Amino acid sequence: MPAPDSLRQIPSVASLLQRDEIRSLLARYPRAVVLEAMRKLLDECRGEALREKGPGRPREEWISRLLAALPGAIAEGDEITLRRVINATGIVVHTNLGRAPLSEEAVRAVTATAAGYSNLEFDLAGGTRSRRLVHVEEMLLALTGAESVHVVNNNAAAVFLCLAAMARGKDVIVSRGELVEIGGSFRIPEILAASGANLVEVGTTNRTRSTDYERAVGPATALLLKVHRSNFRVTGFTEEVSTADLAVLGSRFGIPVMEDLGSGAVFDFAGAGIPGTPTIRQALAQGPGIVTVSGDKLLGGPQAGIIAGRKDLVDPLKKHPLSRVLRIDKLCLAALAATLLLYADERRAAARLPVLEMILEGEEIARSRARKLIAKVRRQRAPAGRRDGSSAGDSVAGPGGVPAAGTGLTLHVEPSVSSPGGGAMPEVEIPTACVAVSHPHIRVEELEARLRKGIPPVVGRIAKGKLLLDMRTVRDGELAELAAALSASVREPEDRK
Numbered sequence: 277m278p279a280p281d282s283l284r285q286i287p288s289v290a291s292l293l294q295r296d297e298i299r300s301l302l303a304r305y306p307r308a309v310v311l312e313a314m315r316k317l318l319d320e321c322r323g324e325a326l327r328e329k330g331p332g333r334p335r336e337e338w339i340s341r342l343l344a345a346l347p348g349a350i351a352e353g354d355e356i357t358l359r360r361v362i363n364a365t366g367i368v369v370h371t372n373l374g375r376a377p378l379s380e381e382a383v384r385a386v387t388a389t390a391a392g393y394s395n396l397e398f399d400l401a402g403g404t405r406s407r408r409l410v411h412v413e414e415m416l417l418a419l420t421g422a423e424s425v426h427v428v429n430n431n432a433a434a435v436f437l438c439l440a441a442m443a444r445g446k447d448v449i450v451s452r453g454e455l456v457e458i459g460g461s462f463r464i465p466e467i468l469a470a471s472g473a474n475l476v477e478v479g480t481t482n483r484t485r486s487t488d489y490e491r492a493v494g495p496a497t498a499l500l501l502k503v504h505r506s507n508f509r510v511t512g513f514t515e516e517v518s519t520a521d522l523a524v525l526g527s528r529f530g531i532p533v534m535e536d537l538g539s540g541a542v543f544d545f546a547g548a549g550i551p552g553t554p555t556i557r558q559a560l561a562q563g564p565g566i567v568t569v570s571g572d573k574l575l576g577g578p579q580a581g582i583i584a585g586r587k588d589l590v591d592p593l594k595k596h597p598l599s600r601v602l603r604i605d606k607l608c609l610a611a612l613a614a615t616l617l618l619y620a621d622e623r624r625a626a627a628r629l630p631v632l633e634m635i636l637e638g639e640e641i642a643r644s645r646a647r648k649l650i651a652k653v654r655r656q657r658a659p660a661g662r663r664d665g666s667s668a669g670d671s672v673a674g675p676g677g678v679p680a681a682g683t684g685l686t687l688h689v690e691p692s693v694s695s696p697g698g699g700a701m702p703e704v705e706i707p708t709a710c711v712a713v714s715h716p717h718i719r720v721e722e723l724e725a726r727l728r729k730g731i732p733p734v735v736g737r738i739a740k741g742k743l744l745l746d747m748r749t750v751r752d753g754e755l756a757e758l759a760a761a762l763s764a765s766v767r768e769p770e771d772r773k
């Protein structure tokens with residue numbers, strides 16, 4: 277047991293507040309932030325004092341320990357916890373990492389709209405009140421070929437609104453193979469229940485036929501719903517009813533058909549050799565009355581839920597009270613408008629929208645980025661006399677890898693596969709190049725954690741005992757930071773701070 281004395285040597289908050297050093301911090305930062313940082317550090321000191329053996333530290337030592345650590349602790353507390361992260365997972369639309377990065381055009385539109393007033397709901401020509409969706413409607417109609425479109429907060433809201441408006445108190449028929457859960461909390465049966473619609477399940481997990489839907493149709497049927505299996509696939513002895521066949525059935529009975537596409541695209545990925553995701557236009561051509569998609573998946577825009585389809589079905593949604601509850605905010609609207617504008621020219625969209633660029637980029641570009649990263653790490657720590665970047669490009673690609681001078685890290689280029697992610701194209705794998713990172717004395721789990729906790733945080737993946745940094749989702753502009761993060765990850769904890 278340590279003597280209670282050692283605890284008594286730790287200064288009190290009140291006594292610290294009298295000190296000039298603290299007063300000068302209080303002049304620069306909010307009092308609450310300074311106090312919180314002090315309390316946190318004092319707790320740490322108490323923990324250390326209790327673990328200490330022997331006579332313990334004198335008061336002056338505790339004070340200098342606190343004063344040294346305080347600016348760092350304050351800076352941490354004065355920063356928002358939502359940070360930019362370097363995504364080296366190779367998952368392009370990564371839900372946990374914020375899904376689609378925006379184009380520069382969309383970022384500019386957000387900044388301009390955020391910092392001042394805008395004509396969000398104001399008709400500048402007439403000087404009268406207007407609607408916020410006028411800023412995206414025409415573009416969406418042109419890009420999707422729909423008769424009418426509506427936009428809400430996200431795709432979950434889009435599905436919920438459609439169900440509540442079209443099927444409250446009535447039956448919605450869904451295949452048992454499509455009663456899916458997407459991203460934790462979006463579960464089709466639960467959304468249906470919350471909307472007030474009754475779920476009528478048909479078929480089995482692996483097989484559902486047209487006759488299953490047909491038998492379930494009754495006087496209370498309001499909707500036939502098809503849900504895209506975004507994050508898994510069913511293989512083997514399977515059968516499902518195509519949207520086209522469902523549309524035929526719906527028109528025979530006079531019942532609307534809706535398809536929750538999830539990650540609907542505007543860009544034709546199949547045309548670029550990546551099958552699996554129909555465009556919104558192609559989906560509508562199959563005949564459903566309504567399709568819903570996310571704005572921040574393969575569309576490459578901000579969070580939004582886009583509803584496209586027949587005028588008689590979509591128009592009433594705009595007047596539903598829930599539309600006000602679920603409306604898109606002005607920043608997302610600004611980003612969506614800028615994103616859609618890029619699609620006026622497909623080639624421009626492919627070059628300017630980060631999601632499209634990352635998915636369509638050839639493997640050789642990822643490989644050259646991997647080589648650039650390795651060369652940068654080598655240059656960073658190489659002693660002055662050994663800065664010959666010339667050999668870096670070839671030698672690092674060797675199977676065993678070449679130690680990056682000075683860091684002790686071994687880096688080499690490793691072929692692998694990336695994934696579009698975001699519940700889009702679960703079966704698609706895109707060939708890519710990673711930088712495999714290892715160190716003779718640091719386990720890969722530890723390296724992974726150090727990079728993840730660094731500034732900026734770097735998120736990679738561990739596969740078959742290797743730490744892989746996938747260069748498909750890392751941008752050229754991030755390479756210098758990433759190289760610095762790698763060098764920092766092998767330094768001792770004290771120097772890493």
Ligand SMILES: *Cc1c(COP(=O)(O)O)cnc(C)c1O
Pocket residue numbers: 430431432433458462503504505506536537538539569570571580581698699
């Ligand atoms: C992603 C997804 C959703 C949820 O969309 P959010 O925009 O995240 O609300 C709903 N349905 C399907 C099929 C999805 O893939």
